[in-house]
Amino acid sequence: MAQDLKTRGNALFKEGDYSGAEDYFSQAIQKNPHDPAFFTNRAVTRLKLEKWAGVEHDARAAITLHGAKNPASLKSSYYLAQALLGLQRPQEAYEVAIDAYRASLSAKNPQTENLSKTVLRAKQQIWAARETGRLREMNETLGSVESLIEADLRRGLEELQARLAKGELGEIGFGEDTRALREDTERNVANVREAFRIASNGEVQERVVPDYLIDGITFEIMHDPVVTPSGTSFDRLGIVKYVEQSGVDPLTRTSMSVHDLRPNYALKAACEEFLTNNGWAVDW
Structure with a gap:
């Protein structure tokens, strides 16, 4: 019976009827609250509806039922991190996403790319919050105007x-x-x-780190970028360690070796120029 409700919910989800799908998944959970797939399905449905608190609840329930170290829980961790971002809790989102990202790398899990993007989003939100505090401390009038907004x-x-x-x-x-x-x-x-x-002639200005300078493994600004055969650049230290252990591209999961990596001189020059002109970014 619960599986039948899940099937109906899946059908409505595919049709774009997210409210109807949520209702069927809720009924399935009432029938069987021990199946993590029911919570995972309702979590992704609630993501579509932007019901962040509900997504957080369902994702945590699915992770508990799967077991935190079970690779099957990585999708739920991805949903949980997105919910925490929606709830304006970027530090928690970062901690969830970075742990899941590292686990996905080890497990060569398909969620690696999604988790990588989520880690970066969380880190950007954390930085943006710090920048807001810095700017408002520099200029009280700016702080007052932004508080009104x-x-x-x-x-x-x-x-x-x-x-x-x-x-x-x-x-x-x-x-x-x-x-x-x-x-x-x-x-x-x-x-x-x-x-x-x-x-202020540029004195009061938000500082931003461009995405293309950020390493997809350490999520820090790259110092010695190299490019994989798939065309993605990583900082040499992190990608060499990863490839030596796994033997695959971290995003495409296709077979590769350290010898397949090539220096990205243009990106290295861009990173060096940015850090030279923006010393604060070392602590990003």
Whole structure:
């Protein structure tokens, strides 16, 4: 019976009826709360609905049922990290994602690439939060203006939540409107920071590390980048250690050896130039 409910939920998920799919998966869980696949399916459905707290609950339940060291739990760890990012808890997301990423490398698991991207997203959010604190400490007026923008966002989110509770707004509409509010807030903050940058002659300016300078294994700025046959660049130390142990490309999982690596001189020059001009990035 529970499996039949799961099958119905899968069908609705494929059709894009995420609310209906969530309901079937919930019924399956009620029938059998010991099958991690039911929680995993509901977690990915709730991801589509951006129900972050629900995703966190389901992903943690699936991990517990699988066992944290079971490779089958890596997909749930990926969902959990995304939920924590959605809940604005990037440090927790980073810790979950980096542990799962390392486990996926060892297990040569298909989730490696997804987890790699999630680790970087988490690290970027952590850095962005630090930068916000630094900028607001540098300029109290900027801090006050940004606090007002954030207060408007909170009010808007509370209004949307109230409309959802009253049935005036569906789950999909709630998610779309929430995303739109957050995007508007990001644009407003970016515009304010740009205005303060110009007014301060560049003194008050957000610092950003370009993605292409970041190593996909250590998630630090590369110092001696090399490129794999698949065209992805990594810092030499991390990729050599990985390939010697596994004998495969960390992203494509195709067979390769250390001799297949080639220096990426252009990227090395870009990394060196960035670090020379941005000493703060050493501690990124």
